[in-house]
Amino acid sequence: MTKLAVSIHVESHDQALADAADAARRGADLVEFRIDDFTGQPDQLLDLIKKSALPCIITCRPDWEGGAFQGDESVRRHLVEAVGRCTRPPAYIDVELASYQHDREMRESATGAVDHPGQTRRTTTGLILSTHDFEIRPIDLYQRIEAMVATPACRAIKVAWRARSLRENLEVFEIVQQRHKPTIALCMGPYGLPSRILARKFGALLTFAALADGAGTAPGQPTIDQVRQRYRWEAIDEQTEVFGVIGHPVDHSMSPHIHNAGFDAVGYNGVYLPLPIAPSFEQFSATVEAWTSMESLHFRGASVTIPHKENLLRFVTEQGGEVDPLAQRIGAANTLTVRRESGKVRLHATNTDYAGALDAVCSSMGIQPSELKSQRVGVLGAGGAARAIVAGFAHHGATVVIYNRTFDRAAALADEMADLGGKVVAARLEKLCHACCQIFVNCTSVGMHPDTEASPVPAGQAPTGWGPGTVVFDTIYNPIHTRLLREARDAGCMTISGVEMFVRQAAAQFRLWTGCEPPIDAFRKIVNEQLAS
Numbered sequence: 427m428t429k430l431a432v433s434i435h436v437e438s439h440d441q442a443l444a445d446a447a448d449a450a451r452r453g454a455d456l457v458e459f460r461i462d463d464f465t466g467q468p469d470q471l472l473d474l475i476k477k478s479a480l481p482c483i484i485t486c487r488p489d490w491e492g493g494a495f496q497g498d499e500s501v502r503r504h505l506v507e508a509v510g511r512c513t514r515p516p517a518y519i520d521v522e523l524a525s526y527q528h529d530r531e532m533r534e535s536a537t538g539a540v541d542h543p544g545q546t547r548r549t550t551t552g553l554i555l556s557t558h559d560f561e562i563r564p565i566d567l568y569q570r571i572e573a574m575v576a577t578p579a580c581r582a583i584k585v586a587w588r589a590r591s592l593r594e595n596l597e598v599f600e601i602v603q604q605r606h607k608p609t610i611a612l613c614m615g616p617y618g619l620p621s622r623i624l625a626r627k628f629g630a631l632l633t634f635a636a637l638a639d640g641a642g643t644a645p646g647q648p649t650i651d652q653v654r655q656r657y658r659w660e661a662i663d664e665q666t667e668v669f670g671v672i673g674h675p676v677d678h679s680m681s682p683h684i685h686n687a688g689f690d691a692v693g694y695n696g697v698y699l700p701l702p703i704a705p706s707f708e709q710f711s712a713t714v715e716a717w718t719s720m721e722s723l724h725f726r727g728a729s730v731t732i733p734h735k736e737n738l739l740r741f742v743t744e745q746g747g748e749v750d751p752l753a754q755r756i757g758a759a760n761t762l763t764v765r766r767e768s769g770k771v772r773l774h775a776t777n778t779d780y781a782g783a784l785d786a787v788c789s790s791m792g793i794q795p796s797e798l799k800s801q802r803v804g805v806l807g808a809g810g811a812a813r814a815i816v817a818g819f820a821h822h823g824a825t826v827v828i829y830n831r832t833f834d835r836a837a838a839l840a841d842e843m844a845d846l847g848g849k850v851v852a853a854r855l856e857k858l859c860h861a862c863c864q865i866f867v868n869c870t871s872v873g874m875h876p877d878t879e880a881s882p883v884p885a886g887q888a889p890t891g892w893g894p895g896t897v898v899f900d901t902i903y904n905p906i907h908t909r910l911l912r913e914a915r916d917a918g919c920m921t922i923s924g925v926e927m928f929v930r931q932a933a934a935q936f937r938l939w940t941g942c943e944p945p946i947d948a949f950r951k952i953v954n955e956q957l958a959s
């Protein structure tokens with residue numbers, strides 16, 4: 427079973443001991459003591475190894491391999507020898523392949539310190555041979571792997587490089603799957619998280635985590651709490667289905683929190699990851715094609731956000747997949763579903779934004795979507811969110827009036843959506859105060875963080891009929907209570923926050939992917955907590 431190792435930068439004996447105890451409390455299986463800056467007190471180091479709350483890996487990484495040690499190589503050699511004689515030896519010593527290959531004395535010290543077929547004294551410590559590149563995938567990667575595998579004293583191999591795209595994670599999975607020897611293979615940097623979390627799915631020897639934010643020893647290392655709680659470490663096995671949010675950027679997306687909590691709640695064998703893809707159709711298409719092609723990855727779907735919603739539609743169409751007709755009409759999709767039938771990949775693209783918005787309005791009003799026929803809806807804005815919402819309401823027969831700062835965009839959108847069912851017209855923003863609609867939806871970005879004092883309905887220009895019986899829905903969810911909603915509530919309107927749309931579009935995705943009923947209340951609670959933090 428893949429182990430979870432917390433990497434600890436050792437500054438002092440006591441700090442490292444306390445950190446190891448903390449790692450144990452947080453559920454780590456072992457710790458890596460990075461002694462790059464703790465080479466002057468070998469006795470304290472041996473005591474640290476002896477008293478560590480968890481089995482440990484000892485690593486003294488030189489600066490030429492991305493570490494902090496800048497001293498003489500003889501210091502590292504003597505430390506390896508001393509650690510090898512420790513009365514309670516470490517689980518592993520990590521030595522760089524380059525040192526082992528090119529420094530005869532280091533090779534002898536390391537070989538003498540660890541357990542291997544030619545070892546004459548009793549020891550349990552294993553040798554990890556490692557190779558790192560902090561810039562790019564090494565061109566001689568497989569030669570390096572072969573050299574490590576062919577070394578009799580080497581018990582486990584470690585390869586790590588900085589990935590330039592999500593696709594490079596797939597090579598990591600293949601390297602781990604080959605299992606010539608127990609393997610640690612990781613992509614570093616912002617594209618590397620899948621390799622770290624899915625290490626368990628593919629049977630790597632271990633993955634590394636940091637004790638806390640900012641305490642990592644390599645770029646892109648998540649914290650142990652994130653690995654275990656947000657990314658469901660203990661639940662991951664060979665069959666785990668993989669989902670994620672594709673966009674650029676996706677670092678602050680709330681979707682991993684929601685969907686992983688959903689998998690927990692219904693006991694679904696899935697994990698949901700942030701999946702950054704650089705903004706171009708070529709990047710999107712090459713990455714998604716590669717991810718869907720790897721059968722053993724079990725990649726089953728993704729939420730797709732800015733700037734790839736149009737790319738998803740084009741990609742699925744070009745691949746001969748199925749596109750939901752309303753998503754086609756909207757011109758953007760936010761949900762990819764990947765199925766395999768008789769070994770063939772079947773792709774499906776849909777747009778749950780409009781479904782989430784309609785669900786938010788209908789459930790707040792206590793009506794069925796079919797009852798929207800009798801409603802008149804004022805939509806503010808004519809951008810991407812407005813397209814989805816206008817299409818959704820018109821499709822269900824509502825009359826829609828589009829108000830937009832740039833009137834021509836409103837008119838063009840009204841023309842495009844004119845034959846969906848309900849009547850769709852454009853009106854000038856100045857006429858908003860005369861609007862007589864039962865439902866108003868803000869689809870502009872006015873009032874969004876950080877400009878939270880702005881409102882798309884200027885003071886004194888609220889529609890004359892605003893009050894009890896009017897519904898005001900703001901698609902903005904940050905802040906939760908926008909100025910528009912606060913003023914509408916004060917006027918007696920029923921108000922709906924963008925959180926409802928966000929939660930319900932996620933719920934629709936969850937249903938599509940898992941066939942299970944999503945825990946909407948838990949989703950809402952998570953979003954509210956995330957927005958408050």
Ligand code: NAP
Binds near residue numbers: 869870882901927928
């Ligand atoms: P977009 O395509 O850029 O469209 C922005 C719209 O806002 C345009 O109609 C634009 O009018 C209008 N606008 C911008 N600044 C304005 C100003 N100062 N005064 C008047 N109108 C202004 O953006 P989008 O993707 O549609 O997103 C719009 C909002 O929807 C965002 O706030 C986002 O948070 C929200 N949203 C929420 C969810 C959810 O799940 N809750 C999902 C998607 C989007 P012009 O045409 O005149 O430029």
